[in-house]
Amino acid sequence: xxxxxxxxxxxxxxxxxxxxxxxxxxxxxxxxxxxxxxxxxxxxxxxxxxxxxxxxxxxxxxxxxxxxxxxxxxxxxxxxxxxxxxxxxxxxxxxxxxxxxxxxxxxxxxxxxxxxxxxxxxxxxxxxxxxxxxxxxxxxxxxxxxxxxxxxxxxxxxxxxxxxxxxxxxxxxxxxxxxxxxxxxxxxxxxxxxxxxxxxxxxxxxxxxxxxxxxxxxxxxxxxxxxxxxxxxxxxxxxxxxxxxxxxxxxxxxxxxxxxxxxxxxxxxxxxxxxxxxxxxxxxxxxxxxxxxxxxxxxxxxxxxxxxxxxxxxxxxxxxxxxxxxxxxxxxxxxxxxxxxxxxxxxxxxxxxxxxxxxxxxxxxxxxxxxxxxxxxxxxxxxxxxxxxxxxxxxxxxxxxxxxxxxxxxxxxxxxxxxxxxxxxxxxxxxxxxxxxxxxxxxxxxxxxxxxxxx
Numbered sequence: 038x039x040x041x042x043x044x045x046x047x048x049x050x051x052x053x054x055x056x057x058x059x060x061x062x063x064x065x066x067x068x069x070x071x072x073x074x075x076x077x078x079x080x081x082x083x084x085x086x087x088x089x090x091x092x093x094x095x096x097x098x099x100x101x102x103x104x105x106x107x108x109x110x111x112x113x114x115x116x117x118x119x120x121x122x123x124x125x126x127x128x129x130x131x132x133x134x135x136x137x138x139x140x141x142x143x144x145x146x147x148x149x150x151x152x153x154x155x156x157x158x159x160x161x162x163x164x165x166x167x168x169x170x171x172x173x174x175x176x177x178x179x180x181x182x183x184x185x186x187x188x189x190x191x192x193x194x195x196x197x198x199x200x201x202x203x204x205x206x207x208x209x210x211x212x213x214x215x216x217x218x219x220x221x222x223x224x225x226x227x228x229x230x231x232x233x234x235x236x237x238x239x240x241x242x243x244x245x246x247x248x249x250x251x252x253x254x255x256x257x258x259x260x261x262x263x264x265x266x267x268x269x270x271x272x273x274x275x276x277x278x279x280x281x282x283x284x285x286x287x288x289x290x291x292x293x294x295x296x297x298x299x300x301x302x303x304x305x306x307x308x309x310x311x312x313x314x315x316x317x318x319x320x321x322x323x324x325x326x327x328x329x330x331x332x333x334x335x336x337x338x339x340x341x342x343x344x345x346x347x348x349x350x351x352x353x354x355x356x357x358x359x360x361x362x363x364x365x366x367x368x369x370x371x372x373x374x375x376x377x378x379x380x381x382x383x384x385x386x387x388x389x390x391x392x393x394x395x396x397x398x399x400x401x402x403x404x405x406x407x408x409x410x411x412x413x414x415x416x417x418x419x420x421x422x423x424x425x426x427x428x429x430x431x432x433x434x435x436x437x438x439x440x441x442x443x444x445x446x447x448x449x450x451x452x453x454x455x456x457x458x459x460x461x462x463x464x465x466x467x468x469x470x471x472x473x474x475x476x477x478x479x480x481x482x483x484x485x486x487x488x489x490x491x492x
Contacts, residue, residue: 069193
């Protein structure tokens with residue numbers, strides 16, 4: 038896992054980061070097996086109403102939202118590795134339960150368990166990777182993570198397309214059981230990484246802040262850690278709030294629509310065969326894997342907020358393709374549009390995925406990294422509440438055209454918010470200037486300290 042930096046040298050991820058990303062890719066393989074099929078599985082195979090599925094998914098996101106803040110605090114207290122181990126193990130249990138549900142209450146129970154595990158995934162994953170690489174290399178590291186994530190999802194999608202049979206419940210059970218096993222495998226990989234992913238101690242953080250001030254770094258490095266004071270400082274960060282509100286609208290109109298809205302529209306409005314959903318999602322992940330490194334190279338030294346603006350315009354265009362498929366349901370043109378749309382969406386994803394976490398982790402002091410990433414995780418959870426509810430209500434009540442208009446408009450509004458964000462970021466945070474290289478390397482310091490603590 039090497040890449041070329043803007044300066045022309047080779048950037049090689051440290052061994053700990055490579056092992057971590059191996060676990061991410063392995064777990065993603067399992068996600069790819071089931072990602073397009075939750076709505077189809079519960080509605081078509083289990084006979085549960087579309088609106089009920091939408092409410093269940095929204096509940097899962099709401100419960101995960103309630104746990105996000107405690108999970109962020111826990112990351113700062115015991116370290117991201119331990120929180121992530123707990124999260125993926127619980128997710129594996131919940132996924133295994135989902136394979137054998139038959140009634141709505143059982144779906145509710147299984148997704149509740151999954152929500153508990155999901156609360157311990159996003160925040161510690163971003164915090165852990167950010168702690169293992171220096172600031173000037175985070176954007177590239179997050180991009181590599183996203184490419185591997187989608188490689189795993191793409192391979193899983195191709196495998197699932199060969200296994201799935203909408204008339205045979207057992208085929209879905211195989212997929213969800215395999216997904217659970219990949220979560221358990223990921224936990225096993227994390228178990229071997231005892232030298233990284235520990236907490237940043239308060240005394241250690243204070244000494245680092247002094248070093249940062251000597252090197253002339255951002256004032257944000259002077260923020261103290263701890264308890265309610267830590268969360269108060271997070272919530273008082275006006276720049277973070279702007280990032281979160283922009284991302285909330287963008288995700289609600291983008292990612293949150295793919296698992297519920299896209300699949301429901303494609304199968305119910307455009308008459309796409311369920312088995313072709315795996316191909317459509319493979320087109321999405323294939324585009325990401327093929328173009329991610331090229332995009333990362335192009336992003337070096339360019340405005341991150343400018344790139345985010347382009348992302349959201351691209352996403353709006355992809356939803357127009359989906360809407361057009363509904364005008365010619367059941368035709369070859371509809372199928373082509375529904376496969377091309379996720380590929381177009383993927384072009385935006387290759388920019389969104391490395392940029393957004395890089396901005397958030399550049400804003401975050403090391404000792405508050407768990408809370409900062411948990412704030413963004415809460416945004417994702419809110420989006421995953423709004424997305425399924427919006428899609429389930431509008432599509433389920435024959436208002437599919439209004440659903441398309443709403444998510445296209447939401448994407449374009451978020452594009453305006455992203456463009457306005459530029460004036461609130463430093464050139465380093467916006468990616469227009471490399472991060473200072475003369476300051477203390479927080480990633481190396483954390484790895485050395487945590488190796489002593491957790492060995």
